Amino acid sequence: MTTLAPDDAKSTSKPAPRRREIPQNRSGSALKQSENRAAYLFLTPWLLGIVGITGLPMLASLYLSFTDYRVTAAPNWVGLENYATLFGGDRRFISSIWVTLKYVGWSVPLVLIFSLAIAVALNRGLKGLAIYRSLFYVPSLIGASVGIGLLWKEVFGARGVVNEILGWFGMAGRGWVNSPTFALPTIVALNVWTFGASMVIFLAALRQIPESYYEAASIDGANAWQRFRRITLPLITPVIFFNTVLLLINSFQSFTQAFVVSGGSGGPVDSTLLYSLYLYQKAFQQLQMGYASAMAWVLLLAIGIGTAFVFWTSKYWVFYGDR
Amino acid sequence: MQKSRLFGAAMRPAIATSVIALTLATVPGTTVAQDSDLQxxxxxxxxxxxxxxxxxxxxxxxxxxxxxxxxxxxxxxxxxxxxxxxxxxxxxxxxxxxxxxxxxxxxxxxxxxxxxxxxxxxxxxxxxxxxxxxxxxxxxxxxxxxxxxxxxxxxYFALMYNEQMAEAAAEAGVERPEYPYNWDQFAQYLRDVLPTLEEGAVASHNMGIEPDAFIPWVQSHGEDVFDGSEIAFSRDTVIEWFNYWEALRQEGVTEPPEVMIEDNSALIEQSNLANARGFVTNRPPNQLGSVQTIVDTVSPGATIDIMPYPVGPDGTVGMDLxxxxxxxxxxxxxxxxxxxxxxxxxxxxxxxxxxxxxxxxxxxxxxxxxxxxxxxxxxxxxxxxxxxxxxEVGETANPVFWPPSGYQALDDTLGRAYEAVAFGSLSVEDAADQFMSDLQQQLDQAASQS
CATH class of the missing domain: 3.40.190.10 (Periplasmic binding protein-like II)
Incomplete structure (x- = not known):
């Protein structure tokens, strides 16, 4: 193999098209500076937000997590005492972790399965798709609200609509939200009901899959399940991954529904004591802001580890078609 | 021009008022006639x-x-x-x-x-x-x-009850206890009233989770609730309290635990008392007027009245003020x-x-x-x-000294412990231990910063 010297290359190749040189003079530099200024100007609101509303309070919270701050008096430095108490002697902290893991463990897969199933059903060229899509999306807009939490509490209460309907079939109802066995599943059901956001993302992904793949598979004799299993599922794994991460982070931070349904207690018998709810109790009911700050940092770490784990597993199950 | 005239006409009184106000303000000892100088x-x-x-x-x-x-x-x-x-x-x-x-x-x-x-x-x-x-x-x-x-x-705190139910029970031969009645007499009265109520109604809200009822229990048994930031009542008193309400619950005198929680947080219009599903409950007596107003709508004809908490075995009044x-x-x-x-x-x-x-x-x-x-x-x-x-009874009351976060801590820990008993998650003894340990922990944490 011979290589051409630069001069040879020059002589054998077509003359290179004349490039317009970017002026590097003073006026060009001024333009660049001006553009930078404009960029920073547009970024300013975001920068102010990330620094002032997120960054500084986070730093303050980190500091407070090493203090005994109780709002009504100045904070005193206590080192790692809050963290030691959390893992060493707080029974309810451990309880809240278990409740949260159960909640996340049920919520995330159920929302994924439910939203994917509805998205697949809606992706079959139904008439009025936009209307159905909007209708299914509405719960995810209002599901985390206090109003819906209160409604859920009434619907699943001892004298709620659910028991009324069960009564028509001669079945005895119960206070679903006031039972240690059923309170958490009721909240999980409320969360699953807010599947709309994930569904819309799945629907967008499904519509990106070329129809020709399905036609070819059909010609080869693949049935509906095989087409879903071998074409749809692999091609939407990046979106499943994306939704999983989002749902995981949101579920770990769930608060409103458990707060409203249990009246802020996390009961009955701590069965709905989600981590964020316990954190809230410590901060705003017992005024232990330092302790609550430590809890917040443990939560941040747990979410980080959970998300990192999902990212690590993604190399085994997420299929990017271009790789 | 028209606009200018209108503006001038509108402004004239305002200018005149301002001139008068300024004049009055600069003259020493002169005040604008009004009821107060407060600003x-x-x-x-x-x-x-x-x-x-x-x-x-x-x-x-x-x-x-x-x-x-x-x-x-x-x-x-x-x-x-x-x-x-x-x-x-x-x-x-x-x-x-x-x-x-x-x-x-x-x-x-x-x-x-x-x-x-x-x-x-x-x-x-x-x-x-x-x-x-x-x-x-x-x-x-x-x-x-x-x-x-x-x-x-x-x-102060008292019990609210449905007067018509009490009258119906009296007609059926259940005598109203004369105050001062003790806790056992009160429980027996509830047991006797139960058969006279309509099917599905209970004689009492289960107050095992209610700090407002627990305090008179403690004080009427001769103990204090707090001593500074320390718990002053005994484990036995807590165990007896839980047993008292567990016995009534198991006999059907009070509602099941799921309804107990619901009734505890219910609005007045949804409560057992307002809907003639319960005879006695604990509500602050200053709410009597608003409760009666709602009952007039929800259960027309029903009258709600109040009565004091029972006294202790030796007649000690436990009422908080x-x-x-x-x-x-x-x-x-x-x-x-x-x-x-x-x-x-x-x-x-x-x-x-x-x-x-x-x-x-x-x-x-x-x-x-x-x-x-x-x-x-x-x-x-x-x-x-x-x-x-x-x-009538205020003079005999015994006000509780509340340490920092004391009320919040008592409300939180008592409710959680009795819930665990009523749902069968903890024995009465274990729940009493949990209650006292959690309560003292919260009091200590609050005291360390007060």
């Missing part, structure tokens, strides 16, 4: 529902009419959010000038950084405490000895002190204001006003009953 605006916060909001608004309007230069911003909230909001406000040093306070919560906020000590203002007569009994006034002191609150209402009052935020600027002091004086002492309020948040603290209210034919019958019961 300024303050924020006033309180808790309560719509009935109390309306009454408070009326009183504020009356005060503002008498003091045209004063404006009061209203900040109201329901009970629990009220304290959470106050906590957040104190964090930002943004608490109102006039803050409705309660003895149960006072120790949590009783710090010179949050509330202003009022002793000097009382001593020099700026704050008028005439007619407020000494013991009631003293309840406004924090653990540091400073007076932080001027009481305007004395609250507390006060609601107004405190001044430590951040309140000095120039607003005269306005806030006048507002407190008006709210606590003015007969017209007292008539409007009708002891809505505790029996009015000034004795003469309470008596006048009870004798006034225009006062609601329910509020008269509220005042009368206080006058």
């Amino acid at each position: 300024g605006d303050i924020r006033f916060s309180w808790w309560g529902g719509q009935v109390r909001n309306d009454k408070t608004d009326q009183i504020i309007q009356l005060f503002e009419e008498q003091h045209p230069g004063v404006s009061i911003s209203r900040e109201n909230a329901d009970w629990e959010p009220y304290w959470q909001r106050l906590t957040i406000q104190t964090t930002g040093n943004n608490q109102p000038c006039a803050i409705t306070m309660q003895t149960r919560w006072l120790a949590t906020y009783a710090s010179e950084d949050i509330l202003m000590p009022l002793d000097d203002m009382v001593a020099d007569g700026t704050l008028n405490v005439e007619g407020i009994p000494e013991a009631v006034l003293e309840s406004g002191r924090g653990p540091d000895g400073n007076l932080y609150m001027i009481p305007h209402g004395v609250f 507390g006060a609601n009052g107004i405190a001044i935020g430590a951040n309140c600027p000095e120039e607003k002190w005269p306005v806030v002091a006048e507002w407190i004086n008006f709210f606590t002492q003015n007969p017209e204001a007292a008539d409007i309020y009708e002891s809505d948040n505790g029996v009015v603290a000034v004795d003469s006003l309470a008596t006048a209210q009870a004798e006034n034919p225009d006062t609601q019958a329910t509020q008269v009953r509220h005042i009368e019961l206080y006058q």
Whole structure:
């Protein structure tokens, strides 16, 4: 193999098209500076937000997590005492972790399965798709609200609509939200009901899959399940991954529904004591802001580890078609 | 041109008024004719529902009419959010000038950084405490000895019951116990009433989770609730309390635990008492009027009345007593002190204001006003009953000393422990241990920073 010297290359190749040189003079530099200024100007609101509303309070919270701050008096430095108490002697902290893991463990897969199933059903060229899509999306807009939490509490209460309907079939109802066995599943059901956001993302992904793949598979004799299993599922794994991460982070931070349904207690018998709810109790009911700050940092770490784990597993199950 | 004439015509009186005002303002010793020289605006916060909001608004309007230069911003909230909001406000040093306070919560906020000590203002007569009994006034002191609150209402706790159900039971031969009845006699009365009720109704709300009922139990058994920031009652007293309600629950005298939780947090209109599904429950007696108003709609013809908590085995009265009052935020600027002091004086002492309020948040603290209210034919019958019961049994009450976060901690830990018993998650003994351990832990944490 011979290589051409630069001069040879020059002589054998077509003359290179004349490039317009970017002026590097003073006026060009001024333009660049001006553009930078404009960029920073547009970024300013975001920068102010990330620094002032997120960054500084986070730093303050980190500091407070090493203090005994109780709002009504100045904070005193206590080192790692809050963290030691959390893992060493707080029974309810451990309880809240278990409740949260159960909640996340049920919520995330159920929302994924439910939203994917509805998205697949809606992706079959139904008439009025936009209307159905909007209708299914509405719960995810209002599901985390206090109003819906209160409604859920009434619907699943001892004298709620659910028991009324069960009564028509001669079945005895119960206070679903006031039972240690059923309170958490009721909240999980409320969360699953807010599947709309994930569904819309799945629907967008499904519509990106070329129809020709399905036609070819059909010609080869693949049935509906095989087409879903071998074409749809692999091609939407990046979106499943994306939704999983989002749902995981949101579920770990769930608060409103458990707060409203249990009246802020996390009961009955701590069965709905989600981590964020316990954190809230410590901060705003017992005024232990330092302790609550430590809890917040443990939560941040747990979410980080959970998300990192999902990212690590993604190399085994997420299929990017271009790789 | 037309516009200019209109503008001129409109402006003439304004200019004339301004000239007169400026002239008067510059002439020494001349004052504009009005009821008061007070100037300024303050924020006033309180808790309560719509009935109390309306009454408070009326009183504020009356005060503002008498003091045209004063404006009061209203900040109201329901009970629990009220304290959470106050906590957040104190964090930002943004608490109102006039803050409705309660003895149960006072120790949590009783710090010179949050509330202003009022002793000097009382001593020099700026704050008028005439007619407020000494013991009631003293309840406004924090653990540091400073007076932080001027009481305007004395609250106590009692049982509410359905009068028609009691009458029906009496007709069926179930005699009403004469006060002072003890806890066992009360339980037996409930057992006897149960068969006379309609199917599905219970004789009593399960009060095993209720701190307002637990306190009279403890005190009527000769023990204190707290000693400083330490628990003062014994484990045996807790075990007996849990056993007392467990026996009644298992006999069907009280509701199942799922309904117990629901009834505990229910609005009045959804409660067992209002819907004739329950005979007795615990509600603050100052709510008697609002409860009766709602019952008139939900169960027309039903009458709700109040009766005292039972006494102990040896006749000891365990009734708790507390006060609601107004405190001044430590951040309140000095120039607003005269306005806030006048507002407190008006709210606590003015007969017209007292008539409007009708002891809505505790029996009015000034004795003469309470008596006048009870004798006034225009006062609601329910509020008269509220005042009368206080006058009958109030003197025997034994006020609880509340340490910082004490009420919140007791409410939280007692409810959780008895729930565990009622749902079968813990034995009575284990629940008593958990309750006392959790409660002491919360008290210690609060005390370490107070």
